Amino acid sequence: MNGIGAVLVMATVVYAVRLGGLLHAGRSLPAAWVRVLHLVPVATLTALVTISLAGRPEEAGLRLPAAVVAAVVAYRTGRAWLCIVAGMTSYWLLRLV
Amino acid sequence: MGAIDVMMTTATNGSSARRLFVWGFLALTPLWIGAVPTGLAYGLAAREAGLTLSETQLMSLAVFSASAQISAVSLIDERAPVVMLALTATALNAHLLLLGLTIGRTTRASRRLRLAAAFFLTDGAYGVALSAGRVTLPSLLGAGISMFVAWNIGTAIGATAGGALPNPRGLGIDVIAPLMFLVVLVPLVRTRAAVQAAVVAGVSALCLARVAPAGTAVVGAGLLGGIAGALVAGRGCADLATTIAGGKGEAG
Numbered sequence: 001m002n003g004i005g006a007v008l009v010m011a012t013v014v015y016a017v018r019l020g021g022l023l024h025a026g027r028s029l030p031a032a033w034v035r036v037l038h039l040v041p042v043a044t045l046t047a048l049v050t051i052s053l054a055g056r057p058e059e060a061g062l063r064l065p066a067a068v069v070a071a072v073v074a075y076r077t078g079r080a081w082l083c084i085v086a087g088m089t090s091y092w093l094l095r096l097v
Numbered sequence: 098m099g100a101i102d103v104m105m106t107t108a109t110n111g112s113s114a115r116r117l118f119v120w121g122f123l124a125l126t127p128l129w130i131g132a133v134p135t136g137l138a139y140g141l142a143a144r145e146a147g148l149t150l151s152e153t154q155l156m157s158l159a160v161f162s163a164s165a166q167i168s169a170v171s172l173i174d175e176r177a178p179v180v181m182l183a184l185t186a187t188a189l190n191a192h193l194l195l196l197g198l199t200i201g202r203t204t205r206a207s208r209r210l211r212l213a214a215a216f217f218l219t220d221g222a223y224g225v226a227l228s229a230g231r232v233t234l235p236s237l238l239g240a241g242i243s244m245f246v247a248w249n250i251g252t253a254i255g256a257t258a259g260g261a262l263p264n265p266r267g268l269g270i271d272v273i274a275p276l277m278f279l280v281v282l283v284p285l286v287r288t289r290a291a292v293q294a295a296v297v298a299g300v301s302a303l304c305l306a307r308v309a310p311a312g313t314a315v316v317g318a319g320l321l322g323g324i325a326g327a328l329v330a331g332r333g334c335a336d337l338a339t340t341i342a343g344g345k346g347e348a349g
Binding site for chain 2: 003004005006007008009010011013014015017018019020021022023024025026027029032034035036037038039040041042043044045046047048049050051052053054055059062063066067070071074075078079080081083084087088091092095
């Protein structure tokens with residue numbers, strides 16, 4: 001499948017998830033399902049971060065510290081752009097060392 | 098009269114709906130300062146991963162989900178199949194199903210307005226709409242469209258700039274992807290259940306990545322982490338579950 005096809009498939013599933021709740025507001029989900037659905041994004045994001053960082057082991061000494069700096073900035077400020085700038089700046093500075 | 102006007106007029110009083118829509122759009126504009134640079138970063142990362150200018154922009158126009166789009170860029174870089182991109186996007190947006198249930202219970206609107214509002218449903222738009230005290234679909238739609246505009250402006254700038262860079266991988270532009278995941282992830286890890294979910298997912302991802310492709314490892318670790326976190330869900334998560342499952346609705 002080409003890139004446009006992949007985009008359209010993704011668009012369809014994301015829209016279906018968003019629409020599902022709005023259209024079926026009268027239904028109740030079991031509490032266990034609610035807990036899992038609430039936590040799956042957290043777990044999936046963590047898995048993505050882990051695999052992204054572990055995918056380039058030769059650069060672990062640069063990427064891990066940069067990720068730590070970015071995480072601290074995200075925690076302290078909550079500002080997305082500042083987190084990305086801090087992380088990228090740390091990464092580039094470490095490459096110069 | 099435009100399509101949005103028609104939808105909102107059928108939902109409630111037309112002028113009131115229009116005011117709510119405009120209010121939602123304007124109330125979200127302070128968040129543009131975050132949305133535009135983040136969209137720009139996505140644009141750069143997507144071009145670095147090999148997406149064309151049109152594919153990069155189309156994804157922001159059609160998918161409109163920062164986490165899903167960045168995960169796709171990251172997984173495309175790992176040559177993951179489309180089904181894994183779709184499953185990961187679904188997992189990353191699972192909480193929007195719950196948000197939709199909550200909003201749907203506390204608002205009355207036409208089916209057409211729900212169809213439109215669903216496309217623009219994001220955490221940021223919901224937060225802004227809720228800041229008025231009660232979520233309405235016109236204000237949610239206005240806030241969502243405001244975010245959509247900012248996100249796509251940022252994408253256009255980043256995708257164009259990314260195409261002009263001579264050697265983006267040499268500059269380490271792909272580091273942007275995990276940083277953007279952290280932007281979304283860090284504010285979510287506030288409860289014991291979330292910490293448990295994150296730890297299990299991180300360890301599972303490392304283990305699964307040794308025996309399976311990246312996309313499979315992400316989806317598998319996401320499910321394992323979500324289930325593990327739910328098993329130890331503390332009081333806060335239990336409250337959320339009770340609220341949504343019981344139909345009381347936190348937005349009301």
